[in-house]
Amino acid sequence: MPFFYPYTGIMNSRVAMPLPVRVTSVSAVLLLACASLWGQNAIGKGKVTDLYNNNCASCHGADLEGGLGGPLVGDNWDYVKDYDGMAAYIAEGNIKMGMPPFGETLSPKEIRSLVIFIREKNSQLEKQQMQDALKTEEEGVFQAGGYRFRVEDVVTDLKTPWSVAFLPDGRMLINEKRGTVRIAQKDGTLSPAIEGTPKVWDHGQGGLLEVALHPDYADNGWVYLGYNEYSGKHNGEDWGMTKVVRGKIKDGQWVDEEVIFEVPPEYHSGSGVHFGTRFVFKDGYLFFPIGERGRQDFAQDLDKPNGKVYRIYDDGRIPEDNPFADKSEAFKGIWSYGHRNPQGLDLHPVTGDIWEAEHGPRGGDEVNLIERGKNYGWPVITYGMNYNGTPITEKTSAPGMEQPKHYWVPSIAVCGIDFYEGDLFPDWKNNLFAGGLASQELHRLVIEDGKVVKDEIIVKGLGRVRDVASAPDGSLMLVLNGPDKIVRLVPVRDR
Ligand code: HEC
Structure with a gap:
C-alpha cells in the first residue's frame, strides 16, 4: 500500500525528528522575515494550491507531509485541535514554535480557503482508510x-x-x-x-x-x-x-x-x-x-x-x-x-x-x-x-x-x-x-x-x-x- 507507507512514516518521523522546538529569538526573527517574503508572493485572489505552495509548502511539505513544520495531515495535531481554531492559528502563528503569523500577508478569505484545503486533504486520507474497512473477504458482499x-x-x-x-x-x-x-x-x-x-x-x-x-x-x-x-x-x-x-x-x-x-x-x-x-x-x-x-x-x-x-x-x-x-x-x-x-x-x-x-x-x-x-x-x-x-x-x-x-x-x-x-x-x-x-x-x-x-x-x-x-x-x-x-x-x- 504505497499510499500509506509515507503517511505512517511521516507520523513516526514527526516524533523522532528534531523539530525546531526551541527556536531562538534570532531564528524567530529570520522566520518572520521569511514569512513576509512568502507573503508578498501571495496575490490577493490567489488559488488555494498557489497559496499553499507559495506560503506553506516550504515548511509543511508539498503533500502536507511535514518538514520543518509538522505534517498537516493525520490525527495528531499539536496546536490546532479542531478546524474551528485553525484559521486563527494561521493568522496569529506560533512564533515560539517556528510557525510564522500570516494574518498580515494573507486575507481572512485566503486563510479560510487554506483551512478548507487542509481539511480536504485530511478527509481524503480518512476515506482511504474507511474504504479498506469496507472490504470483505467474500466477493460482492x-x-x-x-x-x-x-x-x-x-x-x-x-x-x-x-x-x-x-x-x-x-x-x-x-x-x-x-x-x-x-x-x-x-x-x-x-x-x-x-x-x-x-x-x-x-x-x-x-x-x-x-x-x-x-x-x-x-x-x-x-x-x-x-x-x-x-x-x-x-x-x-x-x-x-x-x-x-x-x-x-x-x-x-x-x-x-x-x-x-x-x-x-x-x-x-x-x-x-x-x-x-x-x-x-x-x-x-x-x-x-x-x-x-x-x-x-x-x-x-x-x-x-x-x-x-x-x-x-x-x-x-x-x-x-x-x-x-x-x-x-x-x-x-x-x-x-x-x-x-x-x-x-x-x-x-x-x-x-x-x-x-x-x-x-x-x-x-x-x-x-x-x-x-x-x-x-x-x-x-x-x-x-x-x-x-x-x-x-x-x-x-x-x-x-x-x-x-x-x-x-x-x-x-x-x-x-x-x-x-x-x-x-x-x-x-x-x-x-x-x-x-x-x-x-x-x-x-x-x-x-x-x-x-x-x-x-x-x-x-x-x-x-x-x-x-x-x-x-x-x-x-x-x-x-x-x-x-x-x-x-x-x-x-x-x-
Ligand atoms: C517557516 C516555516 C513554516 C511556514 C512557512 C508555515 N508553517 Fe505552519 N508551522 C510551522 C511550525 C514549525 C509549526 C509548529 C510545529 C509543528 O506543527 O510541528 C507550524 C504549525 C502549523 C499548524 C498547526 C499544526 C498542529 O499540529 O496543530 C498549522 C495548521 C499550520 N502550521 C499551517 C500553516 C499554513 C496554512 C501555512 C501557510 C500559510 C504555514 N503553516 C506555513 C512552520 C511553518
Whole structure:
C-alpha cells in the first residue's frame, strides 16, 4: 500500500525528528522575515494550491507531509485541535514554535480557503482508510453500518435516471434526465416511455428531474414532475427555468396536465446550473427547492425566485400564511432562502421535520433542517470555496443565518437524500441516507435530537448516486448514473 507507507512514516518521523522546538529569538526573527517574503508572493485572489505552495509548502511539505513544520495531515495535531481554531492559528502563528503569523500577508478569505484545503486533504486520507474497512473477504458482499449486504441490479438499460416513484401495484416510475418517464415492472422490465409528457430542456444540469406521487395517489392518480422548461430566446440566448406540473398516466399517456408552479419568463435564464429540485408532500402542502441558477447574489433576494425552498398547496395555490406573503416584492411561495442548489429533500418519519441537502461550492455541501422563513446563508456564509480554489468568504456563520446540520469537506456533490423506513435493515431505521455524485458514495447519517451524530460511508465506487429511496420491498434503492441503473441493497443473512 504505497499510499500509506509515507503517511505512517511521516507520523513516526514527526516524533523522532528534531523539530525546531526551541527556536531562538534570532531564528524567530529570520522566520518572520521569511514569512513576509512568502507573503508578498501571495496575490490577493490567489488559488488555494498557489497559496499553499507559495506560503506553506516550504515548511509543511508539498503533500502536507511535514518538514520543518509538522505534517498537516493525520490525527495528531499539536496546536490546532479542531478546524474551528485553525484559521486563527494561521493568522496569529506560533512564533515560539517556528510557525510564522500570516494574518498580515494573507486575507481572512485566503486563510479560510487554506483551512478548507487542509481539511480536504485530511478527509481524503480518512476515506482511504474507511474504504479498506469496507472490504470483505467474500466477493460482492459489502460490510458497513453493522450489516453484510449485497447490491443487486433492479432496473438497467436506462439513460441518466434522475428519480423514482413507487406505484401502489409494485411498478416503478423512473424519470430520465433527457425527458422520458419510464415504467418498470416488478421484475425490472421497462415499458416504452410515457407519451405526451411535458417537453423538457435537457441543458447542463437541467432536464427532467423529480417525479413523485401525491400522497392520495391511489384515489386521485396525480403524478408530479419537476423539470427544466425551455422558454424561448431572450436577446439571442436560449432560456429556461425549473417548473412543476402534475398530470395522470392513462394507458401509457400523460393526460390532464396542470401547471403547479412556474415563474414569469423574465426570471428564466440561459444558465445550465442549479435547477434543484425534489418534492416533499406534507399536510396538503408541496415543498420543493429551486437552485440559484448560477446567480449567487439572488439567493438572498426575496424578490428573485432563485435559491429558495417553496411551500405551496399541492394544487399550486400559494398559502396566505407563508412567511413572506405580506412583503409586496417577494415571491409569495418562498418558505426559506439563501440556498445554493438543493437536490435532496425528505420528511423525517418521526418528527415530520423537512431535511434538505444542497450542493455547496468546493468543501461546502450541506445538510439543513428547513424551517419557516429562515435564511440558510448562501453566499454570505459557507464552509466552502470556489471550485478553482479561490476564496468566497471567510465567514462560516453570521447572525440571522442558519448553520447546516452537517457539511462535507471535501464536497461529495450531495444529491438525493432519504430517511430509511424499510424493514430489511432495522438498525438503519430513520437514518438519513445521502448520495454523492462526484464522490460516488452513499452516506448514512445518524440523527439524534435534531443533530447529526454520525456520518458513515456505506458504499463507494458503484457509480454517481443521483437519488436514494426506501423501497416498498424494505430495501434501500439507489439511482445511479454511470453505470445508469437502479440497484438495491439487501442484507446477507448468515448461514
Ligand atoms: C517557516 C516555516 C513554516 C511556514 C512557512 C508555515 N508553517 Fe505552519 N508551522 C510551522 C511550525 C514549525 C509549526 C509548529 C510545529 C509543528 O506543527 O510541528 C507550524 C504549525 C502549523 C499548524 C498547526 C499544526 C498542529 O499540529 O496543530 C498549522 C495548521 C499550520 N502550521 C499551517 C500553516 C499554513 C496554512 C501555512 C501557510 C500559510 C504555514 N503553516 C506555513 C512552520 C511553518
